[in-house]
Amino acid sequence: MPLTSTASKVLIVTGASRGIGAAIARLAAQHGYAVCLSYLGNRVAADEVVASIVGNGGVALAVQADVAVEKDVVRLFAQVDASLGRVTALVNNAGILERQTRVEDMDAARISRIFATNVIGSFICAREAVRRMSTAHGGTGGAIVNLSSRASRLGSPGEYVDYAASKAAIDTLTIGLAKEVAAEGIRVNAVSPGIIYTDIHASGGDPDRVDRMKDLVPMKRGGTAEEVARAVLWLLSDAASYTTGATIDVAGGR
Ligand code: NAP
8 A cells, every 4th residue: 555645636535445435536546646535444345445546556545534533534634644645635425324214213313423424524524625725724726525415405205304404514515615715726516416326225224225216217227336426526627627616416317
């Protein structure tokens, strides 16, 4: 695992041991980013992503860090400063949901867990990124992409309204932060996936959710993590140089 890099493009992807985050990390490496992928507990999977990137000639580093724990996030960014250099891109990807249920059966602890990871984690990672990227702090600018969800506007009734509401907070973070740092060289955008084939549905107790729901999608299929990653990489790139505060739906028309 290379511990130093001279790459000018340094990306942190949170929650990139699996699923959409792993696809973003792999595609970003192909586009010349030195990539730090964070994970919560699945070190084996994170190391596999690193190995595949390094095996293809890229630069990657895996760091265990719970985005819901502020000191973990601070340590994550400090480790990237030391190993890869100043971060130029952040993808707030780490996100969780819990077992499908109705609001009347949710307790405060569950809702707090969802918001701690999905919302507060994204805020604290964005804070650390802005402190490094902003021209007001001596940085050279950068790009942030937040993973929202179509759930923020569909509401996820009977499944996880808490998760959907956390993604609505991400939509607002995207709009507000984009305006706050637009004149400081930082673009902030979001990608809003529909139903994508990853492990997240199993954590909701419904591992076959994508196939169960795909007929509701105008394209009549679920999406892949790679299809989401392509939209994220476009938003990070200079091709999106006049795009900020925007959300791209990657949801097959739903
Ligand atoms: P996933 O397959 O369940 O993977 C989740 C990733 O996040 C894993 O790498 C996991 O690490 C990491 N993670 C979980 N909690 C974390 C924490 N507290 N701190 C750091 N990392 C953490 O999820 P996914 O489907 O790829 O989802 C990625 C993002 O897309 C999420 O924000 C999700 O809400 C959003 N999204 C997904 C879909 C979909 O249909 N899949 C649709 C809309 C939006 P470990 O491997 O170590 O556990």
